[in-house]
Amino acid sequence: xxxxxxxxxxxxxxxxxxxxxxxxxxxxxxxxxxxxxxxxxxxxxxxxxxxxxxxxxxxxxxxxxxxxxxxxxxxxxxxxxxxxxxxxxxxxxxxxxxxxxxxxxxxxxxxxxxxxxxxxxxxxxxxxxxxxxxxxxxxxxxxxxxxxxxxxxxxxxxxxxxxxxxxxxxxxxxxxxxxxxxxxxxxxxxxxxxxxxxxxxxxxxxxxxxxxxxxxxxxxxxxxxxxxxxxxxxxxxxxxxxxxxxxxxxxxxxxxxxxxxxxxxxxxxxxxxxxxxxxxxxxxxxxxxxxxxxxxxxxxxxxxxxxxxxxxxxxxxxxxx
Numbered sequence: 001x002x003x004x005x006x007x008x009x010x011x012x013x014x015x016x017x018x019x020x021x022x023x024x025x026x027x028x029x030x031x032x033x034x035x036x037x038x039x040x041x042x043x044x045x046x047x048x049x050x051x052x053x054x055x056x057x058x059x060x061x062x063x064x065x066x067x068x069x070x071x072x073x074x075x076x077x078x079x080x081x082x083x084x085x086x087x088x089x090x091x092x093x094x095x096x097x098x099x100x101x102x103x104x105x106x107x108x109x110x111x112x113x114x115x116x117x118x119x120x121x122x123x124x125x126x127x128x129x130x131x132x133x134x135x136x137x138x139x140x141x142x143x144x145x146x147x148x149x150x151x152x153x154x155x156x157x158x159x160x161x162x163x164x165x166x167x168x169x170x171x172x173x174x175x176x177x178x179x180x181x182x183x184x185x186x187x188x189x190x191x192x193x194x195x196x197x198x199x200x201x202x203x204x205x206x207x208x209x210x211x212x213x214x215x216x217x218x219x220x221x222x223x224x225x226x227x228x229x230x231x232x233x234x235x236x237x238x239x240x241x242x243x244x245x246x247x248x249x250x251x252x253x254x255x256x257x258x259x260x261x262x263x264x265x266x267x268x269x270x271x272x273x274x275x276x277x278x279x280x281x282x283x284x285x286x287x288x289x290x291x292x293x294x295x296x297x298x299x300x301x302x303x304x305x306x307x308x309x310x311x312x313x314x315x316x317x318x319x320x321x
Contacts, residue, residue: 169215206258
């Protein structure tokens with residue numbers, strides 16, 4: 001990579017893609033390419049192929065995806081698996097046909113089995129049943145990892161895969177029906193504070209443990225991988241004889257959903273009562289990533305959870321409040 005490399009950031013308006021775009025600009029890259037979904041529908045193979053043939057990107061960051069929290073994943077199961085499979089397959093195939101030098105595919109920690117040993121190591125992939133509430137999305141992301149690996153091993157491409165933990169930050173989705181837990185809590189507590197509501201009801205028991213990473217930290221990790229790490233650096237054969245070639249990206253710290261809700265309420269300034277609707281699903285009991293392989297390569301996160309939530313709340317207020 002050099003400052004004139006033509007870099008296509010697929011999904012550049014989303015939480016992840018926008019953070020990566022900012023990180024690439026900070027790193028001095030000048031030829032960044034982005035298209036809104038209204039301009040380029042990556043679900044459509046012909047449109048994707050024509051775009052690659054016309055723009056000739058040299059580097060691709062595949063951050064485009066259909067995403068959402070437990071409710072959205074469970075309700076729109078067909079939409080999630082179809083859209084994510086089509087986006088991945090179309091972009092990876094087009095990148096190969098156009099001779100893209102390097103591609104970074106971004107997945108999710110939900111690829112791992114629901115009850116996999118903690119912290120989650122890369123070799124835990126496909127060793128047990130997935131969390132039922134987001135299984136379609138997880139299957140699509142697993143397919144993306146394996147597709148990159150298959151192209152690398154058959155065609156000698158340099159397509160790498162990174163699996164971030166739960167993300168939050170500027171540009172997040174705060175929709176009540178489709179957002180993830182942390183932005184959903186930010187909005188709920190802000191609206192309760194603004195409306196003088198003295199009780200906020202949260203889903204589940206509050207017991208599950210989650211790990212969170214600020215989006216700009218993830219973006220810096222992605223630029224680090226693009227500049228320093230290739231497929232041959234990542235691929236290894238695990239004890240079962242399976243080749244694994246993806247890399248975890250996490251903060252290494254976890255917090256219960258109950259403690260998270262209390263922290264968000266504190267940052268927002270909400271002092272009412274928090275109650276828990278135990279009739280709602282909890283999701284996976286625990287999901288902590290083992291990010292030691294990435295740390296050994298030389299990267300560590302910088303933003304604490306409290307500071308990150310404060311920054312995210314300022315972004316929410318700027319955009320919505």
